[in-house]
Amino acid sequence: MNIDEIIALDKADPLAKKRLEFDLPVDTLYLDGNSLGALPKSVKSRVAEVVSQQWGNDLIKSWNKHNWIDLPIKVGEKIAPLIGAAKGQVICCDSISVNLFKLLCSALTLSSDRSVVLSTKDNFPTDLYMVQGLSDLLGPDLCQLQLVEEQLIQQSMTESVAVLLLTQVNFRTGKLLDMAKLTQLAHDKGILVIWDLAHSAGALPVELDKCQVDFAVGCGYKYLNAGPGSPAFLYVAKHHQTAVKQPLSGWMGHANPFAFEPEYQAADSINQFQCGTPSVLAMSALDAALDVWQDVNMQQIRNKSIALADLFLGLIHMHECLHDLILCSPNTAKQRGSQLAFSHNDAFAICQALIEKGVIADFRAPNILRFGFTPLYTSFEDVWQAVTTLASIVETELYKADRFNISLKVT
Numbered sequence: 001m002n003i004d005e006i007i008a009l010d011k012a013d014p015l016a017k018k019r020l021e022f023d024l025p026v027d028t029l030y031l032d033g034n035s036l037g038a039l040p041k042s043v044k045s046r047v048a049e050v051v052s053q054q055w056g057n058d059l060i061k062s063w064n065k066h067n068w069i070d071l072p073i074k075v076g077e078k079i080a081p082l083i084g085a086a087k088g089q090v091i092c093c094d095s096i097s098v099n100l101f102k103l104l105c106s107a108l109t110l111s112s113d114r115s116v117v118l119s120t121k122d123n124f125p126t127d128l129y130m131v132q133g134l135s136d137l138l139g140p141d142l143c144q145l146q147l148v149e150e151q152l153i154q155q156s157m158t159e160s161v162a163v164l165l166l167t168q169v170n171f172r173t174g175k176l177l178d179m180a181k182l183t184q185l186a187h188d189k190g191i192l193v194i195w196d197l198a199h200s201a202g203a204l205p206v207e208l209d210k211c212q213v214d215f216a217v218g219c220g221y222k223y224l225n226a227g228p229g230s231p232a233f234l235y236v237a238k239h240h241q242t243a244v245k246q247p248l249s250g251w252m253g254h255a256n257p258f259a260f261e262p263e264y265q266a267a268d269s270i271n272q273f274q275c276g277t278p279s280v281l282a283m284s285a286l287d288a289a290l291d292v293w294q295d296v297n298m299q300q301i302r303n304k305s306i307a308l309a310d311l312f313l314g315l316i317h318m319h320e321c322l323h324d325l326i327l328c329s330p331n332t333a334k335q336r337g338s339q340l341a342f343s344h345n346d347a348f349a350i351c352q353a354l355i356e357k358g359v360i361a362d363f364r365a366p367n368i369l370r371f372g373f374t375p376l377y378t379s380f381e382d383v384w385q386a387v388t389t390l391a392s393i394v395e396t397e398l399y400k401a402d403r404f405n406i407s408l409k410v411t
């Protein structure tokens, strides 16, 4: 591969023009959109408008005039096609952690004769922490966490398991689980399934309805590009919506919040999964960020994501000095999400040196260097540049300098 061939790849890329819809800093090469998506230009103007016009000028009238009250459902419906969900099943609210609490309780009440929540040891910690907290609250007769290695999921699906809680794309390794197969196997054993889509929504095609998934959660600030602390979303399959009950029974989930009745009565739709007042500024940002997806299909995203990662791997192999980077992601693209992870003893320092050189990747303890590929705004030339920079940092041992070996609060 030479640079001319790489420039030709960008020329032939049907998604190349999407990059213009983002406000990317010059001299920065961003391979961390899997942690915090880049800023869409549409978000900048929308947030300015919501602050100065809607809030500043129209004040409280905006709840009706600008439909603030319907933002959670409106934004949910915009996310739905990206994750293969028909109408009325997705709502935008709270964080993944809080939404998991609601869905775990819902699922456990639906299968009240069972108490085990089965998950994987290397699941994202907040998912596991939320089960642990719920288990402390309810006691082990109603909720207990069982953790297994990924390859033992199938054989651990027993009659005592109420809920299978899985993240589709592993946050460290990028390994992609087979949603259709695992959901089917769980259902065969009478187990309900909650999928965490933090690293899949906006990264690859997801088919929640087709896979007959019961519940799902996902993130607004990663591949959906809605900014730090952006609200999350949740999915509840239509056929569960009349039977479920979630315990965070705030007024926004009430059938009629503005009747101000003393008795809680849940809405009979996906609205029942809201709790308190929506974060209007942040949700408006997500609403605007989702416009970027209007003329994109997820298969295009997937094809480019695979091509970017395969190019990255190919270029790594061409550099002798990079052979100490051990790939922790699956070798085959079909088994990966939209990121690559490598282990290296000096992963932290290498990551810091990359950042100083303008290539933003991230580090995950204990020794993992992660590169995220976001087909909307990552170019093939970015990949070439990133690997060239990485090779020079490793070859010259620049990363050994003291300034790259100071620990940080957020990594």
Ligand SMILES: *Cc1c(COP(=O)(O)O)cnc(C)c1O
Pocket: 095, 096, 097, 098, 124, 126, 127, 167, 171, 196, 198, 199, 219, 232
């Ligand atoms: C990023 C991420 C989260 C984040 O949860 P929040 O409560 O929204 O902060 C949860 N789960 C997974 C798998 C993640 O990657």
